[in-house]
Amino acid sequence: QQQVKQSPQSLIVQKGGISIINCAYENTAFDYFPWYQQFPGKGPALLIAIRPDVSEKKEGRFTISFNKSAKQFSLHIMDSQPGDSATYFCAASEDGGSNYKLTFGKGTLLTVNP
Amino acid sequence: ETGVTQSPTHLIKTRGQQVTLRCSSQSGHNTVSWYQQALGQGPQFIFQYYREEENGRGNFPPRFSGLQFPNYSSELNVNALELDDSALYLCASSPGQNSPLHFGNGTRLTVT
Numbered sequence: 139q140q141q142v143k144q145s146p147q148s149l150i151v152q153k154g155g156i157s158i159i160n161c162a163y164e165n166t167a168f169d170y171f172p173w174y175q176q177f178p179g180k181g182p183a184l185l186i187a188i189r190p191d192v193s194e195k196k197e198g199r200f201t202i203s204f205n206k207s208a209k210q211f212s213l214h215i216m217d218s219q220p221g222d223s224a225t226y227f228c229a230a231s232e233d234g235g236s237n238y239k240l241t242f243g244k245g246t247l248l249t250v251n252p
Numbered sequence: 253e254t255g256v257t258q259s260p261t262h263l264i265k266t267r268g269q270q271v272t273l274r275c276s277s278q279s280g281h282n283t284v285s286w287y288q289q290a291l292g293q294g295p296q297f298i299f300q301y302y303r304e305e306e307n308g309r310g311n312f313p314p315r316f317s318g319l320q321f322p323n324y325s326s327e328l329n330v331n332a333l334e335l336d337d338s339a340l341y342l343c344a345s346s347p348g349q350n351s352p353l354h355f356g357n358g359t360r361l362t363v364t
Contacts, residue, residue: 142294172352174355181256181342181356181357182295182342182355183355184354187352238285238308238353239285239297239300239308239310242295242296243294244292244293244294245292
């Protein structure tokens with residue numbers, strides 16, 4: 139049972155464009171939603187995270203939008219750069235993030251063309 | 253640099269063998285979690301240790317076991333290796349108190 143569904147599987151964006159990755163979850167007990175970035179040969183690195191008490195969180199060029207009623211959240215990368223080319227994973231967990239059992243989506247391979 | 257170091261980086265084993273993977277966390281990181289990442293998939297939670305006790309487990313059989321030591325190092329042991337165990341194994345640690353997980357770069361295990 140896939141509890142976090144991520145789309146698209148791959149995404150190609152031109153430099154300067156907006157990259158949008160979407161995730162949907164099923165478990166209503168989830169209350170912590172991080173996004174991770176993974177480069178080849180490296181472990182995932184936390185980009186940005188949100189809790190359901192807010193609908194949007196922005197850090198630099200990265201924004202999470204959260205829709206609790208639809209059980210969906212998305213990552214927007216503004217002014218995408220070739221250095222952003224990586225695999226992005228959404229994840230979710232319970233207990234506000236103090237429970238480190240993260241459920242990950244299957245990932246989105248982002249390619250930003252120069 | 254996350255401060256989470258895993259060894260070895262790559263490993264090849266034969267089906268039926270046993271393997272031990274190692275992780276070294278930063279001082280003060282009382283929580284360590286292990287994840288399995290199959291090729292082209294997201295990481296899957298194996299288990300979590302807090303102050304040397306297992307306190308959470310994912311959908312993995314008992315032949316996956318672990319240890320956490322007082323010096324912030326930990327081990328993942330897998331017995332009776334199967335071909336499907338081929339994956340990247342990730343260790344992640346946190347100082348707790350709602351701090352995020354920091355992942356190591358993983359051990360790539362190939363079972364032939």
